Amino acid sequence: MQVVQGKHLVTPDGEVLDELRSRAARVIVDVGTGDARTAYRLAKAQPEWLVVGIDPAWQRMSPTSVRASRKPAKGGAPNLLLVNSAIETVPAELHGIADEVSVLMPWGKLLRGVVHGDGDVCAGLRAVARPGASLDITVGTSIWRDPVPLEIRELPELTPEYVDTVLAGRLAGYGWQVTGAEVISGAEMDRMSSSWARRLGSGNPEVVIHVRATAVTPAEVAAGSPG
Template sequence: MRRVTGKQVVDTSAADFDELVSRHEGVVLDVGTGDGKHAYHVARRRPAELVVGLDAAKDNLRRIAAKAAAKPAKGGVSNLLYVWAGVERLPAELHSVTEVHVLMPWGSLLRGMLGSDLTMLRDLAAVCVPNAEFLITLNLHAWRPAVPEVGTHPEPTPASALRDLAPVLAAQRWRLDEADYLDAEEIDALATSWTRRLNSSRDQLDVLALRGVINARDAGGGDGA
């Protein structure tokens, strides 16, 4: 996988990634990480887990990747990787993901999260362990007015997401359990500069959070017990 470490992009082998995974209790994948602030924040707060910030655009990652790769006294974080890749071509080395975050997706990532690209949901599920958790936060201003990526999907509400989007996600092994609007405090807690940028340019930022489980094991067990 192509790891961004600042100005450099270095190749991380499957063996190197496996070794990192083995030293941590889980793998949080932040898809479309943008400038990587949310991934950095999660890695600082949860040192026992490996955090992978992935984005199709590498230049926005350089700054924070350089900081993450520095010595701890200079903000370095050893449980954080920034990876340059589109979700359409996930690195073959990636596996054992225990939690997926997709914050404020746009472009093809937004299409995918709305169920318009089933391969994307399926490919992401394929790198996750059973019962991996997911958090998607949709910027509802993408519907005001609607950007082309939302296609024919109307602006979702908590009720419409659970009614209309849930079955589409479920068919790809993404079980949607909760859909809620976030308040300002919750949006702040995401620690993304993107939401901060939106907040400063609008009176109100409307964000719908979707939470659930990927590759859920049947509640009934399946082992006959």
């Protein structure tokens, strides 16, 4: 596993992750974390949690890693771990680590993967989750409004109806039971229970679709209900 440490990539000793996990009351994994600023803010707000940001473009996370490496009194966040990886090839060290998995405003392959319910993406998301873990997918709806970006013109629009009729079944095949999908305006985000929605805040004018799911076992999928 490669993690971002300041301006460099390092391979930490396995005991480092074990120690971080042992101290954490809750483990949150932010998939496609980008510049990791949202993950950093959550780590600062919840110092008893371990926040893991995952992204294959590690250079974008570097400035946040520099900031997080400072002493806590100077803005550091020792409970933030930034991992250089795509979710499709997530390191085995992160398997089964998460109490909560977030995909916040994805783009590129990650966006296509969650909208289509692609196997490599769905399986990667499930791999990092403990049984019973929550999955929050938040996508801005404006990307499907004219002018639609060239990269997504063939991508089905993510709507509650699409989630119910298409995506829920695909996610179920990889151990996720969808528990809800709703379109939410920025003004309504404060009422959402998701810690990631609260990080966006009510001042965000974006209208988003928020998809929620729970990590379940194959037996629970067959039964249609998380134990």
